Amino acid sequence: MGLWRQATARTGFTALVLGLSLSGPGLGADPAPLEVQEVAEGVYVHQGAHKDLGADIANIGFIIGNEAVAVIDTGGSLGTGKRLRAAVREVTDRPIRYVINTHMHPDHVLGNAAFRGDDPEVIGHAKLPQALGSRAPTYRQKLGEVLDRTVPEDWIVLPDRTVEDSAELDLGGRSLRLEAHPEAHTNNDLTVFDEATGTWWLSDLLFLERVPALDGSLKGWLGVLDRLKERKAEWVVPGHGPVRADWPSAARPQVAYLETLLSGIRQAIDEGRTMREAYESVGWDHRQRWELFDEYHRRNVSAAYAELEWE
Amino acid sequence: MAKQWSFGNLTGWALTALSLGVLLAVPVPAAAQMDRKERGVEIWKGLRDKHFGDRPIRRGEDQDVVGLEAPDRAEDPALVPITIRDRTGEDRRITRLWLVIDNNPRPMAATFRIGPGAGSGTLSSRIRINAYTYVRAVAETDDGELHMAKRFVKASGGCAAPISDQEEDPDLGKMRLRVQGPESNGAGRRAHLMIKHPQVTGLQMNQVTRLYPEPHFINWMEVSYGGERVMEADLTFTLSKNPSLRFYLQPDGKDRSLKIRVKDNQDNRFSTEKGI
Numbered sequence: 350m351g352l353w354r355q356a357t358a359r360t361g362f363t364a365l366v367l368g369l370s371l372s373g374p375g376l377g378a379d380p381a382p383l384e385v386q387e388v389a390e391g392v393y394v395h396q397g398a399h400k401d402l403g404a405d406i407a408n409i410g411f412i413i414g415n416e417a418v419a420v421i422d423t424g425g426s427l428g429t430g431k432r433l434r435a436a437v438r439e440v441t442d443r444p445i446r447y448v449i450n451t452h453m454h455p456d457h458v459l460g461n462a463a464f465r466g467d468d469p470e471v472i473g474h475a476k477l478p479q480a481l482g483s484r485a486p487t488y489r490q491k492l493g494e495v496l497d498r499t500v501p502e503d504w505i506v507l508p509d510r511t512v513e514d515s516a517e518l519d520l521g522g523r524s525l526r527l528e529a530h531p532e533a534h535t536n537n538d539l540t541v542f543d544e545a546t547g548t549w550w551l552s553d554l555l556f557l558e559r560v561p562a563l564d565g566s567l568k569g570w571l572g573v574l575d576r577l578k579e580r581k582a583e584w585v586v587p588g589h590g591p592v593r594a595d596w597p598s599a600a601r602p603q604v605a606y607l608e609t610l611l612s613g614i615r616q617a618i619d620e621g622r623t624m625r626e627a628y629e630s631v632g633w634d635h636r637q638r639w640e641l642f643d644e645y646h647r648r649n650v651s652a653a654y655a656e657l658e659w660e
Numbered sequence: 661m662a663k664q665w666s667f668g669n670l671t672g673w674a675l676t677a678l679s680l681g682v683l684l685a686v687p688v689p690a691a692a693q694m695d696r697k698e699r700g701v702e703i704w705k706g707l708r709d710k711h712f713g714d715r716p717i718r719r720g721e722d723q724d725v726v727g728l729e730a731p732d733r734a735e736d737p738a739l740v741p742i743t744i745r746d747r748t749g750e751d752r753r754i755t756r757l758w759l760v761i762d763n764n765p766r767p768m769a770a771t772f773r774i775g776p777g778a779g780s781g782t783l784s785s786r787i788r789i790n791a792y793t794y795v796r797a798v799a800e801t802d803d804g805e806l807h808m809a810k811r812f813v814k815a816s817g818g819c820a821a822p823i824s825d826q827e828e829d830p831d832l833g834k835m836r837l838r839v840q841g842p843e844s845n846g847a848g849r850r851a852h853l854m855i856k857h858p859q860v861t862g863l864q865m866n867q868v869t870r871l872y873p874e875p876h877f878i879n880w881m882e883v884s885y886g887g888e889r890v891m892e893a894d895l896t897f898t899l900s901k902n903p904s905l906r907f908y909l910q911p912d913g914k915d916r917s918l919k920i921r922v923k924d925n926q927d928n929r930f931s932t933e934k935g936i
Contacts, residue, residue, distance in 0.1 A: 478868060481868075482866040482867050482868035483864055483865075483866045483867075485867035486865060486867055487817050490817070491817075502867065505867060505868075507868060621838065621840060621852065623784060623906070624739065624741050624904075625731070625741040628735065647735040648736050651735050651739050652736065652739075655739060655900075655901070658854065658902075658904070659854070659856070659902065
């Protein structure tokens with residue numbers, strides 16, 4: 350705590366010197382709480398917007414136990430993280446004991462620093478620290494361009510504890526089961542199963558409405574989904590789109606899209622088509638089904654092509 | 661969270677303040693794009709003087725020797741597909757090619773010496789682009805003339821894009837070669853060479869460890885067909901991870917051998933051979 354106060358004081362000083370208006374904790378008005386929906390008893394989710402990049406584009410939220418709160422993903426900026434924290438505090442005074450990051454993408458983790466004052470245990474997949482660490486400079490630069498401000502280094506908060514395989518968290522009469530997956534959407538996807546309500550927080554292993562973004566392995570993602578489809582859950586929380594969906598039926602459009610990429614790109618490679626020829630020809634019949642298709646589809650094909658050409 | 665609290669120390673905040681100051685000096689995006697263009701043109705002028713002296717370079721409408729195909733906006737800055745297109749007719753042939761990316765850390769990205777084993781100077785590959793930039797293809801023909809095609813490509817971060825987490829690829833240097841039948845337009849057989857190589861630029865800092873990985877990339881390649889040179893190339897980390905290169909072999913019905921020799925900056929050598 351002492352160090353944080355010290356740091357805050359210096360932030361204020363830096364801001365003054367540079368004529369910036371940084372809003373750190375203790376500076377300025379309280380942030381407006383994010384709008385959240387209670388998708389199951391004690392499970393709250395905020396729906397992010399379907400925008401290309403930005404501070405508030407992912408589904409994030411929290412789960413409340415008898416003794417403590419676990420925050421699951423923190424949004425794409427310190428400000429979004431603070432608004433999520435304000436939403437928690439509207440519902441409960443219980444301590445925020447855990448901040449869980451479902452993977453390294455900036456729209457899910459750049460609000461972590463908003464929870465510093467709660468001194469939570471930050472938890473992620475065993476491969477998250479390396480993955481986020483190496484991407485952090487790029488993420489900060491790109492978000493900076495969108496927000497038109499400097500994104501400071503200390504928005505990057507890495508896990509204190511990582512999950513290699515699985516882990517249980519106790520919130521007091523409520524147990525969360527964390528599971529680390531092999532490379533799929535990214536190489537550090539982590540899901541959270543709430544045993545009390547049967548809510549399975551899949552985050553970006555499942556995209557609804559917004560076109561899936563491939564930043565890991567196409568074959569791996571399909572493989573993970575194949576296994577997850579066999580399991581039962583009351584409902585799932587996707588990383589983008591509606592905050593609650595039925596399982597496994599909700600996975601159908603995404604699986605259809607990913608399977609089209611797999612077969613279409615394999616065929617393109619067999620026929621000697623280039624990456625560019627492949628991304629201009631494969632999968633466009635799925636365009637009407639997804640938001641932001643034009644922004645992400647070619648890149649998905651490029652990534653999958655690079656993966657598949659060495660089969 | 662204890663680790664991150666070390667930012668509370670004075671040095672950390674002094675550095676943060678410093679970097680804020682530096683970043684704030686960067687102009688707004690629209691102006692920045694213009695600046696990059698101009699800065700790139702300055703870099704190009706320097707390279708032009710160094711590599712081509714005062715030799716005239718035909719460009720734009722004045723040349724019909726070389727074309728350059730690249731996307732206006734790259735989908736992935738670490739995987740930008742480009743094609744250098746040989747537009748010469750029967751009267752002359754391309755003997756050298758230079759690929760220049762003004763705003764990359766190593767603007768002189770690749771040079772190719774094209775030999776009689778090549779069916780044409782047309783080459784396709786995938787490259788990294790680090791900032792909005794002109795990409796240029798300069799071609800020298802056997803009559804000694806220079807010609808240039810250029811394209812402005814919007815992409816950023818390709819050279820600092822994260823690399824895979826795996827340290828050692830057991831398949832390092834493994835090559836795949838596919839050759840298609842002769843094309844009807846006389847350009848010869850199209851060959852596709854793929855090489856397993858991480859192509860580490862060394863520019864990807866890990867913010868947590870503060871470390872930059874050791875650069876590791878293919879820096880030389882020679883291709884020959886039936887004992888005659890198709891190309892010899894000096895290369896940089898600009899070629900994307902697991903480089904892919906498409907080129908043409910001279911049209912010839914006879915059985916001939918296609919040989920590839922490759923070297924990287926850590927002096928690993930790889931080779932492969934295929935009968936066509």
